[in-house]
Amino acid sequence: MVDRPRNPIDLPTTYEQWLAAEQIPVTHGFHVPDLNAVEVAPWPRKGALGARIALDGTAQTNDAYVCEIPPRGEVTPQRHLFEELIYVLRGRGATTVWNDGPKQSFEWHEGSLFSVPLNIWHQHFNLQGDEPVRYIAVTNAPFVMNLFHDLDFVFNNGYVFQSRFRGEEDYFSGKANFYPDRVLETNFVADVPSFPLMDWQARGAGGKNVKFELANNTMAAHVSEFPVGTYKKAHRHGPGAHVIIIGGKGYSLLWPEGQQRRRVDWQVGSMFVPPERWFHQHFNSGATPARYLALRWGSRKFKLPSMWDEDKLEIDMRAGGDQIEYEDEDPQIRRLFEEECRRSGAELRMPPVARRARA
Numbered sequence: 001m002v003d004r005p006r007n008p009i010d011l012p013t014t015y016e017q018w019l020a021a022e023q024i025p026v027t028h029g030f031h032v033p034d035l036n037a038v039e040v041a042p043w044p045r046k047g048a049l050g051a052r053i054a055l056d057g058t059a060q061t062n063d064a065y066v067c068e069i070p071p072r073g074e075v076t077p078q079r080h081l082f083e084e085l086i087y088v089l090r091g092r093g094a095t096t097v098w099n100d101g102p103k104q105s106f107e108w109h110e111g112s113l114f115s116v117p118l119n120i121w122h123q124h125f126n127l128q129g130d131e132p133v134r135y136i137a138v139t140n141a142p143f144v145m146n147l148f149h150d151l152d153f154v155f156n157n158g159y160v161f162q163s164r165f166r167g168e169e170d171y172f173s174g175k176a177n178f179y180p181d182r183v184l185e186t187n188f189v190a191d192v193p194s195f196p197l198m199d200w201q202a203r204g205a206g207g208k209n210v211k212f213e214l215a216n217n218t219m220a221a222h223v224s225e226f227p228v229g230t231y232k233k234a235h236r237h238g239p240g241a242h243v244i245i246i247g248g249k250g251y252s253l254l255w256p257e258g259q260q261r262r263r264v265d266w267q268v269g270s271m272f273v274p275p276e277r278w279f280h281q282h283f284n285s286g287a288t289p290a291r292y293l294a295l296r297w298g299s300r301k302f303k304l305p306s307m308w309d310e311d312k313l314e315i316d317m318r319a320g321g322d323q324i325e326y327e328d329e330d331p332q333i334r335r336l337f338e339e340e341c342r343r344s345g346a347e348l349r350m351p352p353v354a355r356r357a358r359a
Helices: 014-021 143-149 151-155 329-346
Strands: 041-044 048-054 064-070 084-090 092-098 104-110 121-124 133-139 177-179 184-188 208-212 219-226 244-248 250-255 264-265 279-284 290-297
Touching: 014 143, 048 290, 064 121, 064 250, 133 244, 143 151, 177 250, 279 290
Parallel strands: 184 208
Antiparallel strands: 041 048, 048 064, 064 133, 084 133, 092 104, 092 121, 177 184, 208 219, 219 290, 244 290, 250 264, 250 279
């Protein structure tokens, strides 16, 4: 009997094949209850410990990983053709970056956010002698690997992207340019949990927000915060927004239009990814303001409309946008939140709302 070659359309994607070859734990599913509790294992390519996170809501457009660096340890020098947004979960360390010129280094600590520019050499170090460092990175590796389907090209490409990094000495100094619509362009945020935010009335609940453009990436980030006893308006967008809780306690509801809602309970360290075009809504039933960091597609400088249509996010559904106003939401959503506040002892701060008749 002659073995028939396997049908190429049945093969795993390039990204899936690479993921299996990395030989580290992979987390699938809908959400991660606690990023600090994710099991990590030796990661030969990194020279540290790690775990890949490939949640359903990414639609294999982007992914995440957790890396843990032992005390006084270091990661093997790396470069690659996919972007990374890095948020430090715990610990204190430093990163060295270089191309053909001199090396430069910067330090970071728990709560820092930064992005190493595309395809430059970089190496992370744990500056602590008694505790490991752990960080979460969101990357567009699946998109890039599946696009080129050539891992040697992705990891061993010598091209220098001068538009991304020219060896500027103050690149990671934390300097920033502010633009309209709460957009801040920078390459290093020292402390995201305490970073001052701006009022954001469009999403409701007395919330605040700031958007980050990092390292001339096509990926971006934003931080949002809303008070105790409030919740935000439901909205939807493209895939791959990794929502990391960095303050408070509560829950989110997620659902495809016209279908049953799914609930995710969260606290500091939780992460979830709303699937593509699923509505989602965030509720603060805890005792302190709720703050989250979203690492995602959606750069305002380098738009990819097929991934993320930023312009519709704050527009009423009735006007062709992707936001459900309080007046149009299912009344059961408000009732559920009132019950949660009574159960947790949080003061309800949502004003009454008059329902609008359906068009």
